[in-house]
Amino acid sequence: MRDSLIFTLALSLFLFSGPSQAELTIEVVSGIDQQTRIAVVPFEWKGSGLSPTEFDQIISNDLQLSGLFEVIAPRNMLSFPSPDTDVNFRDWRILDADYLLVGSAEVVAGRLVSEVQLYDVLSGRQVMARRITAGPQDGRDISHRISDLAYEEITGISGIAESRILYVTDFLNANGERRYRLMLADQDGAREQLVIESAEPIMSPAWSPNGEDIAYVSFETGRAAIFMQSLSTGVREQLTSFVGINGAPAFSPDGTKVALVLSKDGNPEIYVLNLATGDFSRITDHFSIDTEPNWTPDGQGLVFTSDRGGRPQIYEIDLQTGRIARLTFRGDYNARPRLSADGRFLVMVHRNEGVYHIAVQDLTDDTLIIVTQTQLDESPTISPNGALVMYATKLNGNSILAAVSLDAGVKYNLPATSSSEVREPAWSPN
Amino acid sequence: MKAKLNLLLAGTFAVMLAACSSTSTMDTADSSTEDASARDTAPVVVGTGNDTSVDSMAMPADQKIIGGSSVSNGGTMVAIADATLYFGFDLSTLSPQTRAALTRVAAALRTTTGDIRVEGHADERGTREYNIALAERRAKTAADFLVLQGVSSSRIETISYGEERPAANGTGERVWSQNRRVEIK
Numbered sequence: 001m002r003d004s005l006i007f008t009l010a011l012s013l014f015l016f017s018g019p020s021q022a023e024l025t026i027e028v029v030s031g032i033d034q035q036t037r038i039a040v041v042p043f044e045w046k047g048s049g050l051s052p053t054e055f056d057q058i059i060s061n062d063l064q065l066s067g068l069f070e071v072i073a074p075r076n077m078l079s080f081p082s083p084d085t086d087v088n089f090r091d092w093r094i095l096d097a098d099y100l101l102v103g104s105a106e107v108v109a110g111r112l113v114s115e116v117q118l119y120d121v122l123s124g125r126q127v128m129a130r131r132i133t134a135g136p137q138d139g140r141d142i143s144h145r146i147s148d149l150a151y152e153e154i155t156g157i158s159g160i161a162e163s164r165i166l167y168v169t170d171f172l173n174a175n176g177e178r179r180y181r182l183m184l185a186d187q188d189g190a191r192e193q194l195v196i197e198s199a200e201p202i203m204s205p206a207w208s209p210n211g212e213d214i215a216y217v218s219f220e221t222g223r224a225a226i227f228m229q230s231l232s233t234g235v236r237e238q239l240t241s242f243v244g245i246n247g248a249p250a251f252s253p254d255g256t257k258v259a260l261v262l263s264k265d266g267n268p269e270i271y272v273l274n275l276a277t278g279d280f281s282r283i284t285d286h287f288s289i290d291t292e293p294n295w296t297p298d299g300q301g302l303v304f305t306s307d308r309g310g311r312p313q314i315y316e317i318d319l320q321t322g323r324i325a326r327l328t329f330r331g332d333y334n335a336r337p338r339l340s341a342d343g344r345f346l347v348m349v350h351r352n353e354g355v356y357h358i359a360v361q362d363l364t365d366d367t368l369i370i371v372t373q374t375q376l377d378e379s380p381t382i383s384p385n386g387a388l389v390m391y392a393t394k395l396n397g398n399s400i401l402a403a404v405s406l407d408a409g410v411k412y413n414l415p416a417t418s419s420s421e422v423r424e425p426a427w428s429p430n
Numbered sequence: 431m432k433a434k435l436n437l438l439l440a441g442t443f444a445v446m447l448a449a450c451s452s453t454s455t456m457d458t459a460d461s462s463t464e465d466a467s468a469r470d471t472a473p474v475v476v477g478t479g480n481d482t483s484v485d486s487m488a489m490p491a492d493q494k495i496i497g498g499s500s501v502s503n504g505g506t507m508v509a510i511a512d513a514t515l516y517f518g519f520d521l522s523t524l525s526p527q528t529r530a531a532l533t534r535v536a537a538a539l540r541t542t543t544g545d546i547r548v549e550g551h552a553d554e555r556g557t558r559e560y561n562i563a564l565a566e567r568r569a570k571t572a573a574d575f576l577v578l579q580g581v582s583s584s585r586i587e588t589i590s591y592g593e594e595r596p597a598a599n600g601t602g603e604r605v606w607s608q609n610r611r612v613e614i615k
């Protein structure tokens with residue numbers, strides 16, 4: 001008989017100092033048919049040396065990611081106007097440009113200052129002029145802001161270039177031990193930062209509507225537990241540590257409550273935790289699996305996965321009356337629901353002939369569209385403007401993140417450049 | 431089956447907090463002042479073990495547990511019989527081979543004292559939290575069988591890892607069948 005010591009948590013002292021090199025890179029798979037053509041002229045840099053930020057490239061990338069824009073390459077441009085020079089609109093009509101964005105940047109009193117102007121090429125009118133300032137290292141923030149301003153001006157929809165994503169990765173370290181990380185990055189995968197690292201699984205990241213606090217499941221204690229953490233300070237608290245499952249946290253729309261799953265009374269049930277009082281209210285009471293709660297936009301109900309009908313399907317419960325209604329009827333596996341901010345679209349994992357896809361159900365007429373063609377698609381999360389769904393899928397055997405518009409017209413992948421498995425994206429609320 | 435003694439130490443865990451305070455503001459000239467500049471994130475690294483540098487770090491005072499009980503002070507469990515049981519796709523029912531294996535585990539446990547962990551796992555298909563629930567159902571089915579065979583339920587802890595700790599990496603039925611399992615430790 002041999003004694004062996006098993007440490008449920010391996011020692012880890014690992015610190016990330018500041019932003020690291022981006023692990024995710026973007027590849028656009030398809031955009032809509034009638035894309036708006038925009039020219040983003042390389043910004044005039046008025047400072048000494050080289051520009052600290054390639055403003056036009058970041059903006060071009062943001063606009064292309066939306067799937068709504070075709071960006072005209074600088075090598076095809078006939079002139080390079082700046083905010084200080086006149087625009088010759090013939091140069092841009094020849095290129096079939098619908099819009100023209102020109103900009104400049106300089107450092108003034110220690111601040112990065114960018115002037116930007118947007119022109120409607122056909123009418124020859126200036127439709128937007130802005131001056132944006134930020135810290136000297138914040139050129140990427142300025143670029144994302146300009147992208148969102150231009151996107152909103154042209155489409156009437158708020159942009160998502162300034163939004164961020166949480167996601168989980170795992171990898172084998174030099175000793176062959178699996179490590180789990182919760183990461184935070186810009187929506188385009190840039191400026192990746194470590195949120196937490198552990199030798200034990202990390203799951204189910206969720207954002208508070210304040211965009212500052214998050215919750216997630218960590219097995220670091222040797223068991224499942226839900227933690228809540230401030231992104232800016234790193235201060236965190238353990239919300240649950242019950243026997244059995246502690247899973248699937250979801251903040252209410254007003255941020256005062258967290259819906260979650262506990263199996264302490266025998267099988268998985270949905271509870272709501274009041275963050276101010278620490279009180280738990282049991283929401284479901286059924287011998288089947290009830291899990292993956294997500295709030296209705298008005299905070300009055302929850303959608304969730306249950307196999308109470310024999311197979312996993314999506315149900316909705318009214319928190320006032322306790323009334324439960326089944327929402328999905330197509331297919332024998334529908335799970336992990338997410339509702340769009342207007343409550344109209346139900347996004348979920350849908351199994352079709354044994355293959356797991358992301359599907360969107362229009363709750364006004366219950367039509368269902370399968371929006372992905374890959375396999376093992378899971379963990380859908382909706383962009384703050386409601387236009388895109390990010391999810392995890394497999395590419396060449398590796399788990400990667402990808403995004404698709406709710407109408408399936410726009411698609412892009414964020415393949416990891418390292419050997420990490422990347423999964424469970426959670427899109428920030430703004 | 432070879433009986434084996436495993437000593438499981440749920441070690442202390444420590445939390446490192448690193449507060450970042452770098453903030454900067456960004457203004458858009460023709461609108462009210464906006465603050466949307468680079469937001470820094472303070473990473474948290476969790477670890478445990480016998481390293482004194484970790485033991486010396488106390489749990490920060492601002493970390494508190496709201497519901498349930500803390501396990502951060504550790505505990506000791508002694509397991510007597512190791513076994514791995516396999517399950518069909520989307521199933522938590524016990525096959526005849528699985529019942530036979532569990533019967534042997536129960537017999538070994540009746541001759542000894544000490545606690546065991548019954549860990550449920552799932553393959554990668556399906557959603558992650560649903561797989562946590564499915565794998566817990568597997569673990570509880572195995573635990574219930576042991577109790578029927580005369581093992582005290584107070585000696586058994588069930589825990590579900592869902593698809594988060596695969597025994598085999600990759601995709602396809604060969605891999606999946608190895609990952610739909612319950613491990614008794």
